[in-house]
Amino acid sequence: MTTSTFVKLDGIAKRWNGQLGVEGITLDIPEGSFTALLGPSGCGKSTTLRLLAGLELPDEGQILIDGKDVTTSAASDRNLSMVFQSYALFPHLSVAENVMFGLKVRRVPKQERLEKLHRALEITGLLGYEGRKPGELSGGQRQRVALARAIVAGQRLCLMDEPLSNLDAKLRNAVRKDIKKLQRDLGITVVYVTHDQTEAMSMADTVVLMKDGHIQQVGSPEDLYSRPNNTFVAEFVGAPPMALIESTALEGFGDDKTIGIRAENIQIVPAGTGRMRCKVNESEFLGAETLIGLDHDGTSGLCVLQPGLSLMPEGDEVEINFDDGNLHVFDDAGKRLAG
Template sequence: MSALGPDFVRLDGVTRLFPGGGGVADLSIAVPCGGFTVLLGPSGCGKSTTLRLIAGLETPDRGRVEIGGRDVTALAPSARGLSVVFQSYALFPHLSVEENIVFGLKVRRVPRAERGRKLAEALALTGLDGLGARRPAQLSGGQRQRVALARAIVADHPLCLMDEPLSNLDAKLRHAVRQDIRALQRRLGMTVIYVTHDQTEAMGMADQVILMRDGRVEQQGAPAALYERPASLFAAGFVGTPPMTLLPAALVPLPPPPGHAPARLVAGVRAEALCLAAPSAGLLPATVEASEFLGAETFVYLRLAGGAQNGAQVIARLPGRNEPAPGAAVSLGWDPAATHWFERDSGRRVPDEPFPDLPATAADPVARAAV
């Protein structure tokens, strides 16, 4: 039982492999009723295949797909009680906005009066009032995506699947439509499963993120959990902008967790946890390469000096305007409690334990200093 509600969609041991490679293997996931679940991962990780298996557009080699407590593994897409919003919008170019929205209702022979009522509600919900007579070619990308959303709304299904629906929009439109989708989902109480490779969409929209890799689930949980406690080196490097800095533990001036040899560990630090200071013994020496002032924050790009990671780039995320001169020699430090530890060979996270007492110079966060 999820905090959002009981599981509405379940995949149990589902496998679908393709002759040329790719697919999913022994995949088991649960999607809570009324929630917004995002399938996140790089290209080829299996997220779109998972969506197609739920939709009935792919048939599993083995395993079971359930929707609303029903086994739908062998059912056609039309019998599964769901809507799909595609990346390409899939609008009929020769039909008007209104005709595109109610097309499915006509096919299902929904009475004219009910079609009109549902159409009016969908146009109002998606901000398309006054555009019903236009053809898709007369609309902006954001408006076309709203037509696709309106078509999903009028279908009145409890489950909506979305396959990278914003990838054809520019950054400003993506942000606006993202908020529209989330607001509509909450207002209508739909269960949404949303596929994206964009972690900004995932972190900003989801109640639950399912991070996938090579056809399997790498980590599953609330967006904050994936960011604050990544379960693996892959999760640490994929979730977060910029990605987490990962260093051999032997290079880090901190003792490893009890019972672990430094040679077998990797230490991770988020960009916002890094502090810059004047060169100092016992800290990581680095050279400033460049800075990016972004208004509320500055990204500082640094190159580590010496040791096994000579030449590795590190990105520090500093508040406000903080632009050290390129070529400046600095030291990097951070609060030891902000360190994430991972097993080098397996890539899995080392269970968190209280950090041991350290000398004051190492235990205190390094104060930012002029460099």
């Protein structure tokens, strides 16, 4: 994979009637990379994708694709393909006709169209479905048709807007693997919008976490998990999310700080040997492990993972321990402190 910047957003802002859409979006996306725009509903991730696609024009800033300024260019002039949440298939056309529609509009010769169609259907596992209509396909198959259509477009940049949201959990997992394999095999650059951190963390090389129209952190999945920039990132990334503890609840940290700790770094220990005494508020059996939720004044999201089936009665008191080396320290504004 190359590391040269292929897509560049520089100081992008978009507002509607004075209301913030996105602000100060600056991002370099290397060619051949898989970048996920992640965040809760209304954070600006889809707006950012639409600006990149040319479906919206920014109020400020510049967008470059492969070194070309496309800030005010029409979507059709940006040399990219898109895959939508809604599949966007023509119900009256067959699988083959849907996949080849764009090629036909562009007057690509028939033999070339058929060759591209065969390759795309082979890659997406849809050979034998050419004559079926979208209504005769499952949700996963319809999304594969949308992927095949993006493949035949032959563009180096593919934008995906929550393409798996309409699928059930098992299908989401299968198509997620399909998309990642396609991206690797074809060497294309993918920008992928999702609110699902599992999708972002399992598929992307780079995750861009957004909140309220601003970027909170850009980095590898491991970066966001292990070194969150602020308490929002800490609580958004990870399942379960990072627990936050007011520094007054722990000795040696002073006031006006927040301490973060991951569930896997907490141990339940014998009475009299722990750093904190907590009350069990829930037990959730997850299969390979059990999640024990804990209450303690000045904490949120405090929990511990126990191996196997380890249910504990609600209201039980336990003591927990953890190493200072696994703690994350944030200032009174929620920003990560050095270390």
